[in-house]
Amino acid sequence: MGRKLNFLSKRLLPILLPTLISAPVFAGPAMEWVQKMSDAMRNLNYRGDFVYLHENQLESMRISHYRDVHGEKERLISLNGEAREVIRDNQNLTCIWPSSRKVVIDMSRKNNFSPIFIPEDIVRLEKFYEMKLLGKDRVADMSVMVVHIVPRDKFRYGMKFWINEQNGLMMKSSLINEDNKVVEEVMFTSLKVYEGDEKLVIDTMPPIDDSFTMIRFHSGDSSKSFDADRSWKLEQAPGGFWRDSVFKRQIPGSEQFVQQMVFTDGLASLSVFIERQTLDTKGGSSSMGAVNAYIRILNNHSVTAIGEVPAITVRQLAESVSYQAQ
Amino acid sequence: MTDLDDKLAFPLDDHPAENADENLDEVIGDVNLQYRMRRYQMIGEVMRHELPDAIDTEFHSNVMQRIRAEAESQNTTPSVPDNAQSANSILSWAWLKPFAGLAVAASVAVVTVLLWQPIKQESGLSDDSVVSAEQLKIQQLAGQQIQANAVPVSTKVQPVGMRWKLESETPGLQQKLNSYLVNHTEYSSSMQGLIPQARVAGFDTQQ
Known part of the structure; x- marks a missing residue:
């Protein structure tokens, strides 16, 4: 018996322990549903109409x-x-405003088509969120499974997803703030999935004549990049957010230039933009729907933190930035 | 278009319809018909490109003066023959003709100016990089139609879509934050709760 226990402790525990620690509730069925949703949004061909609610304003949109x-x-x-209109393909992100006859073309980031990104590091994510499977519901006459992602602190929003049981597509989603109020909501009212021989045709870009103003934010040369200015430092981001890219x-x-x-914390994200000050602003807070921004003037530069996180997070992030001349 | 609309729509082509007098008599007795007729008149002005160059700020005084004069003349004349009454009603019509044109011109001017401003303020772009034929047209229109003493008839353009709530409105800040949000949406690879491009498609058109 003693030898058996000794064997277990020496051989099996090192193998089982990481699994026992990292497997818990988080990687359970709720996570599996979110993973299924991520894959479906990325891989399926679909067209649907949805409503987008933000700040008591309701808009209807169509996505293909x-x-x-x-x-x-x-x-x-x-x-x-x-x-x-917003059109994305492998090269471009194109925004079209027909009434003001403006077209803005920027470079699209490959492999970022889905709104969902599932982090590899699930254990780290568990420090910030709790995932709950709430059960079944019905959206747009389709059966869905409801997943609630609850933040563990005030630095991030909560989320709810209504996931199509049959194909995994997101039928409804809510962003919930620190006061437990919904700050943004998306809900499909109709959705068609194209499978097999049935082809989804995404119309090409609408006719754009000379009367449109084209504003191109990239030259088409994706290899043209600039080294980041390392004088700008951010040692410790609030709420455990870590730097993903520069x-x-x-x-x-x-x-x-703008840097x-x-x-990201794995689910939510925010960006800091640093550029020489051109606008006559003293800085401060701004918001649009669930997105908050905070502008701070530092060393004749505007430091703007922006993201779909609470106001306190963008403010603390902007205030964590420092300038140390190299 | 109904028969009544057909009768009222003659200002579209600027030629009186048959039985114009009868129609005008009908219009005199119904304020709704008067409004409807004025709308046709305005549409006709626009279609014929007869928009005036500018708005005279003294115009309302002239209108009030004319109305007072008409009222006085009616008071001093006990009985007014039908034809004369029809002629008076033309005040509301012939007289309002330039007014309607001015109203349309003013609205167009306001819209063109409001559209022109955000384009000029585009984040850090030099004028050369964004100039188009349409902008030149808009610039010309803005230059021609707005004069020192001109006032817009309607200064309110309904916003469409989303705008940033700012602590203090700074010119160009809305556009700057929008461009940041576009890049943030594109370059951050997290869940973001919903279809993130919906925020981009939701931008206020006047930004």
Whole structure:
């Protein structure tokens, strides 16, 4: 008996322990449903109409998503008011405002078509959120499973997802703030999945004639990159957010650069933009729906933190930035 | 278009319809018909490109003066023959013709100016990088139609979509934050709770 226990403690525990620690509730069925949703949003071909609620304002939009061997393509159209459009493909992110006749073209980031990204490090994610499977519901006449992601502190929002039981597509989602109020909500009212021989055709870009103003934010040369200015430091981000990436880009038609640092906790994200001060602003807080921003002036530069996180998070992030000349 | 609309729509082509007098008599007795007729008149002005160059700020005084004069003349004339009454009603019509054109011109001017401003303020872009034929047209229109003493008839353009709530409104800040949000949405690879591009598609068109 003693030898058996000794064997267990010496041989099996080192193997089983990490599994016992990292496997808990978090990686359970709720996580599996979120994973299924992520895969479905990325891989399926679908077209649907949804309503988008933010700050007591209701908008209807249509999304078409297509994937084949060449990559993914997505088109989003506003169905009320001006027919604003966002079109994404492998190269470009194109925003069209027909009434003001403006087209903004930026470089799309490959492999970022899905709104969902599942972090590899589930254990780290568990420090910030609790995942609950709430049970079944019904959205747009379809059976769904409801997952509630509850934040463990005030630095991030909660989320609820209503996931189509049959195909895994997200039918409804809510962002919930620290006061337990819904700050943004998306809900599909109709959704069609295209499978087999049935082809989803995403119309090409609408006709854009000379009367449109084209504003191109990239030259098409994806290899053109600039080294980030290392004088800008951010040692400790609030709430356990970690730095995911840093970019530095030239502002079109200008000699100026803007540096972007992206932070994430695995589910939520926020960015810090640093550029030489051009606007006559003293800084401060701003918000639009669930997105908060905080501008701080430092060393003749504007430091702007922005993201779908509570106001306190963007403020603390902006205030954590320092400048140390190299 | 109903028969009544057909009768009222003659200002569209600027030619009186048959039985115009009868129609006008009908209009005199119904304020709703008067409004409807004025709308046709305005549409006709726009279609014929007869918009005036500017708005005269003294216009309302002229209108009030004219109305007072008409009222006085009616008071001093005990009985007014039908034809004369029809002629008076034309005040509301012939007289309002330039007014309607001015109203449309003013609205167009306001819209063109409001549209022009955000384009000029585009985040750090030099003018050369964004100039298009349409902008030149808008610039010309803005220059022609707004004069020192001109006032817009309607200064309110309904916003569409989302706008940033700012502690203090700074020119160009809305556009700057929008461009940051576009890049944040594109370069952050997290869940973000919903379809993140919906926020981009939801931007206020006037930004």
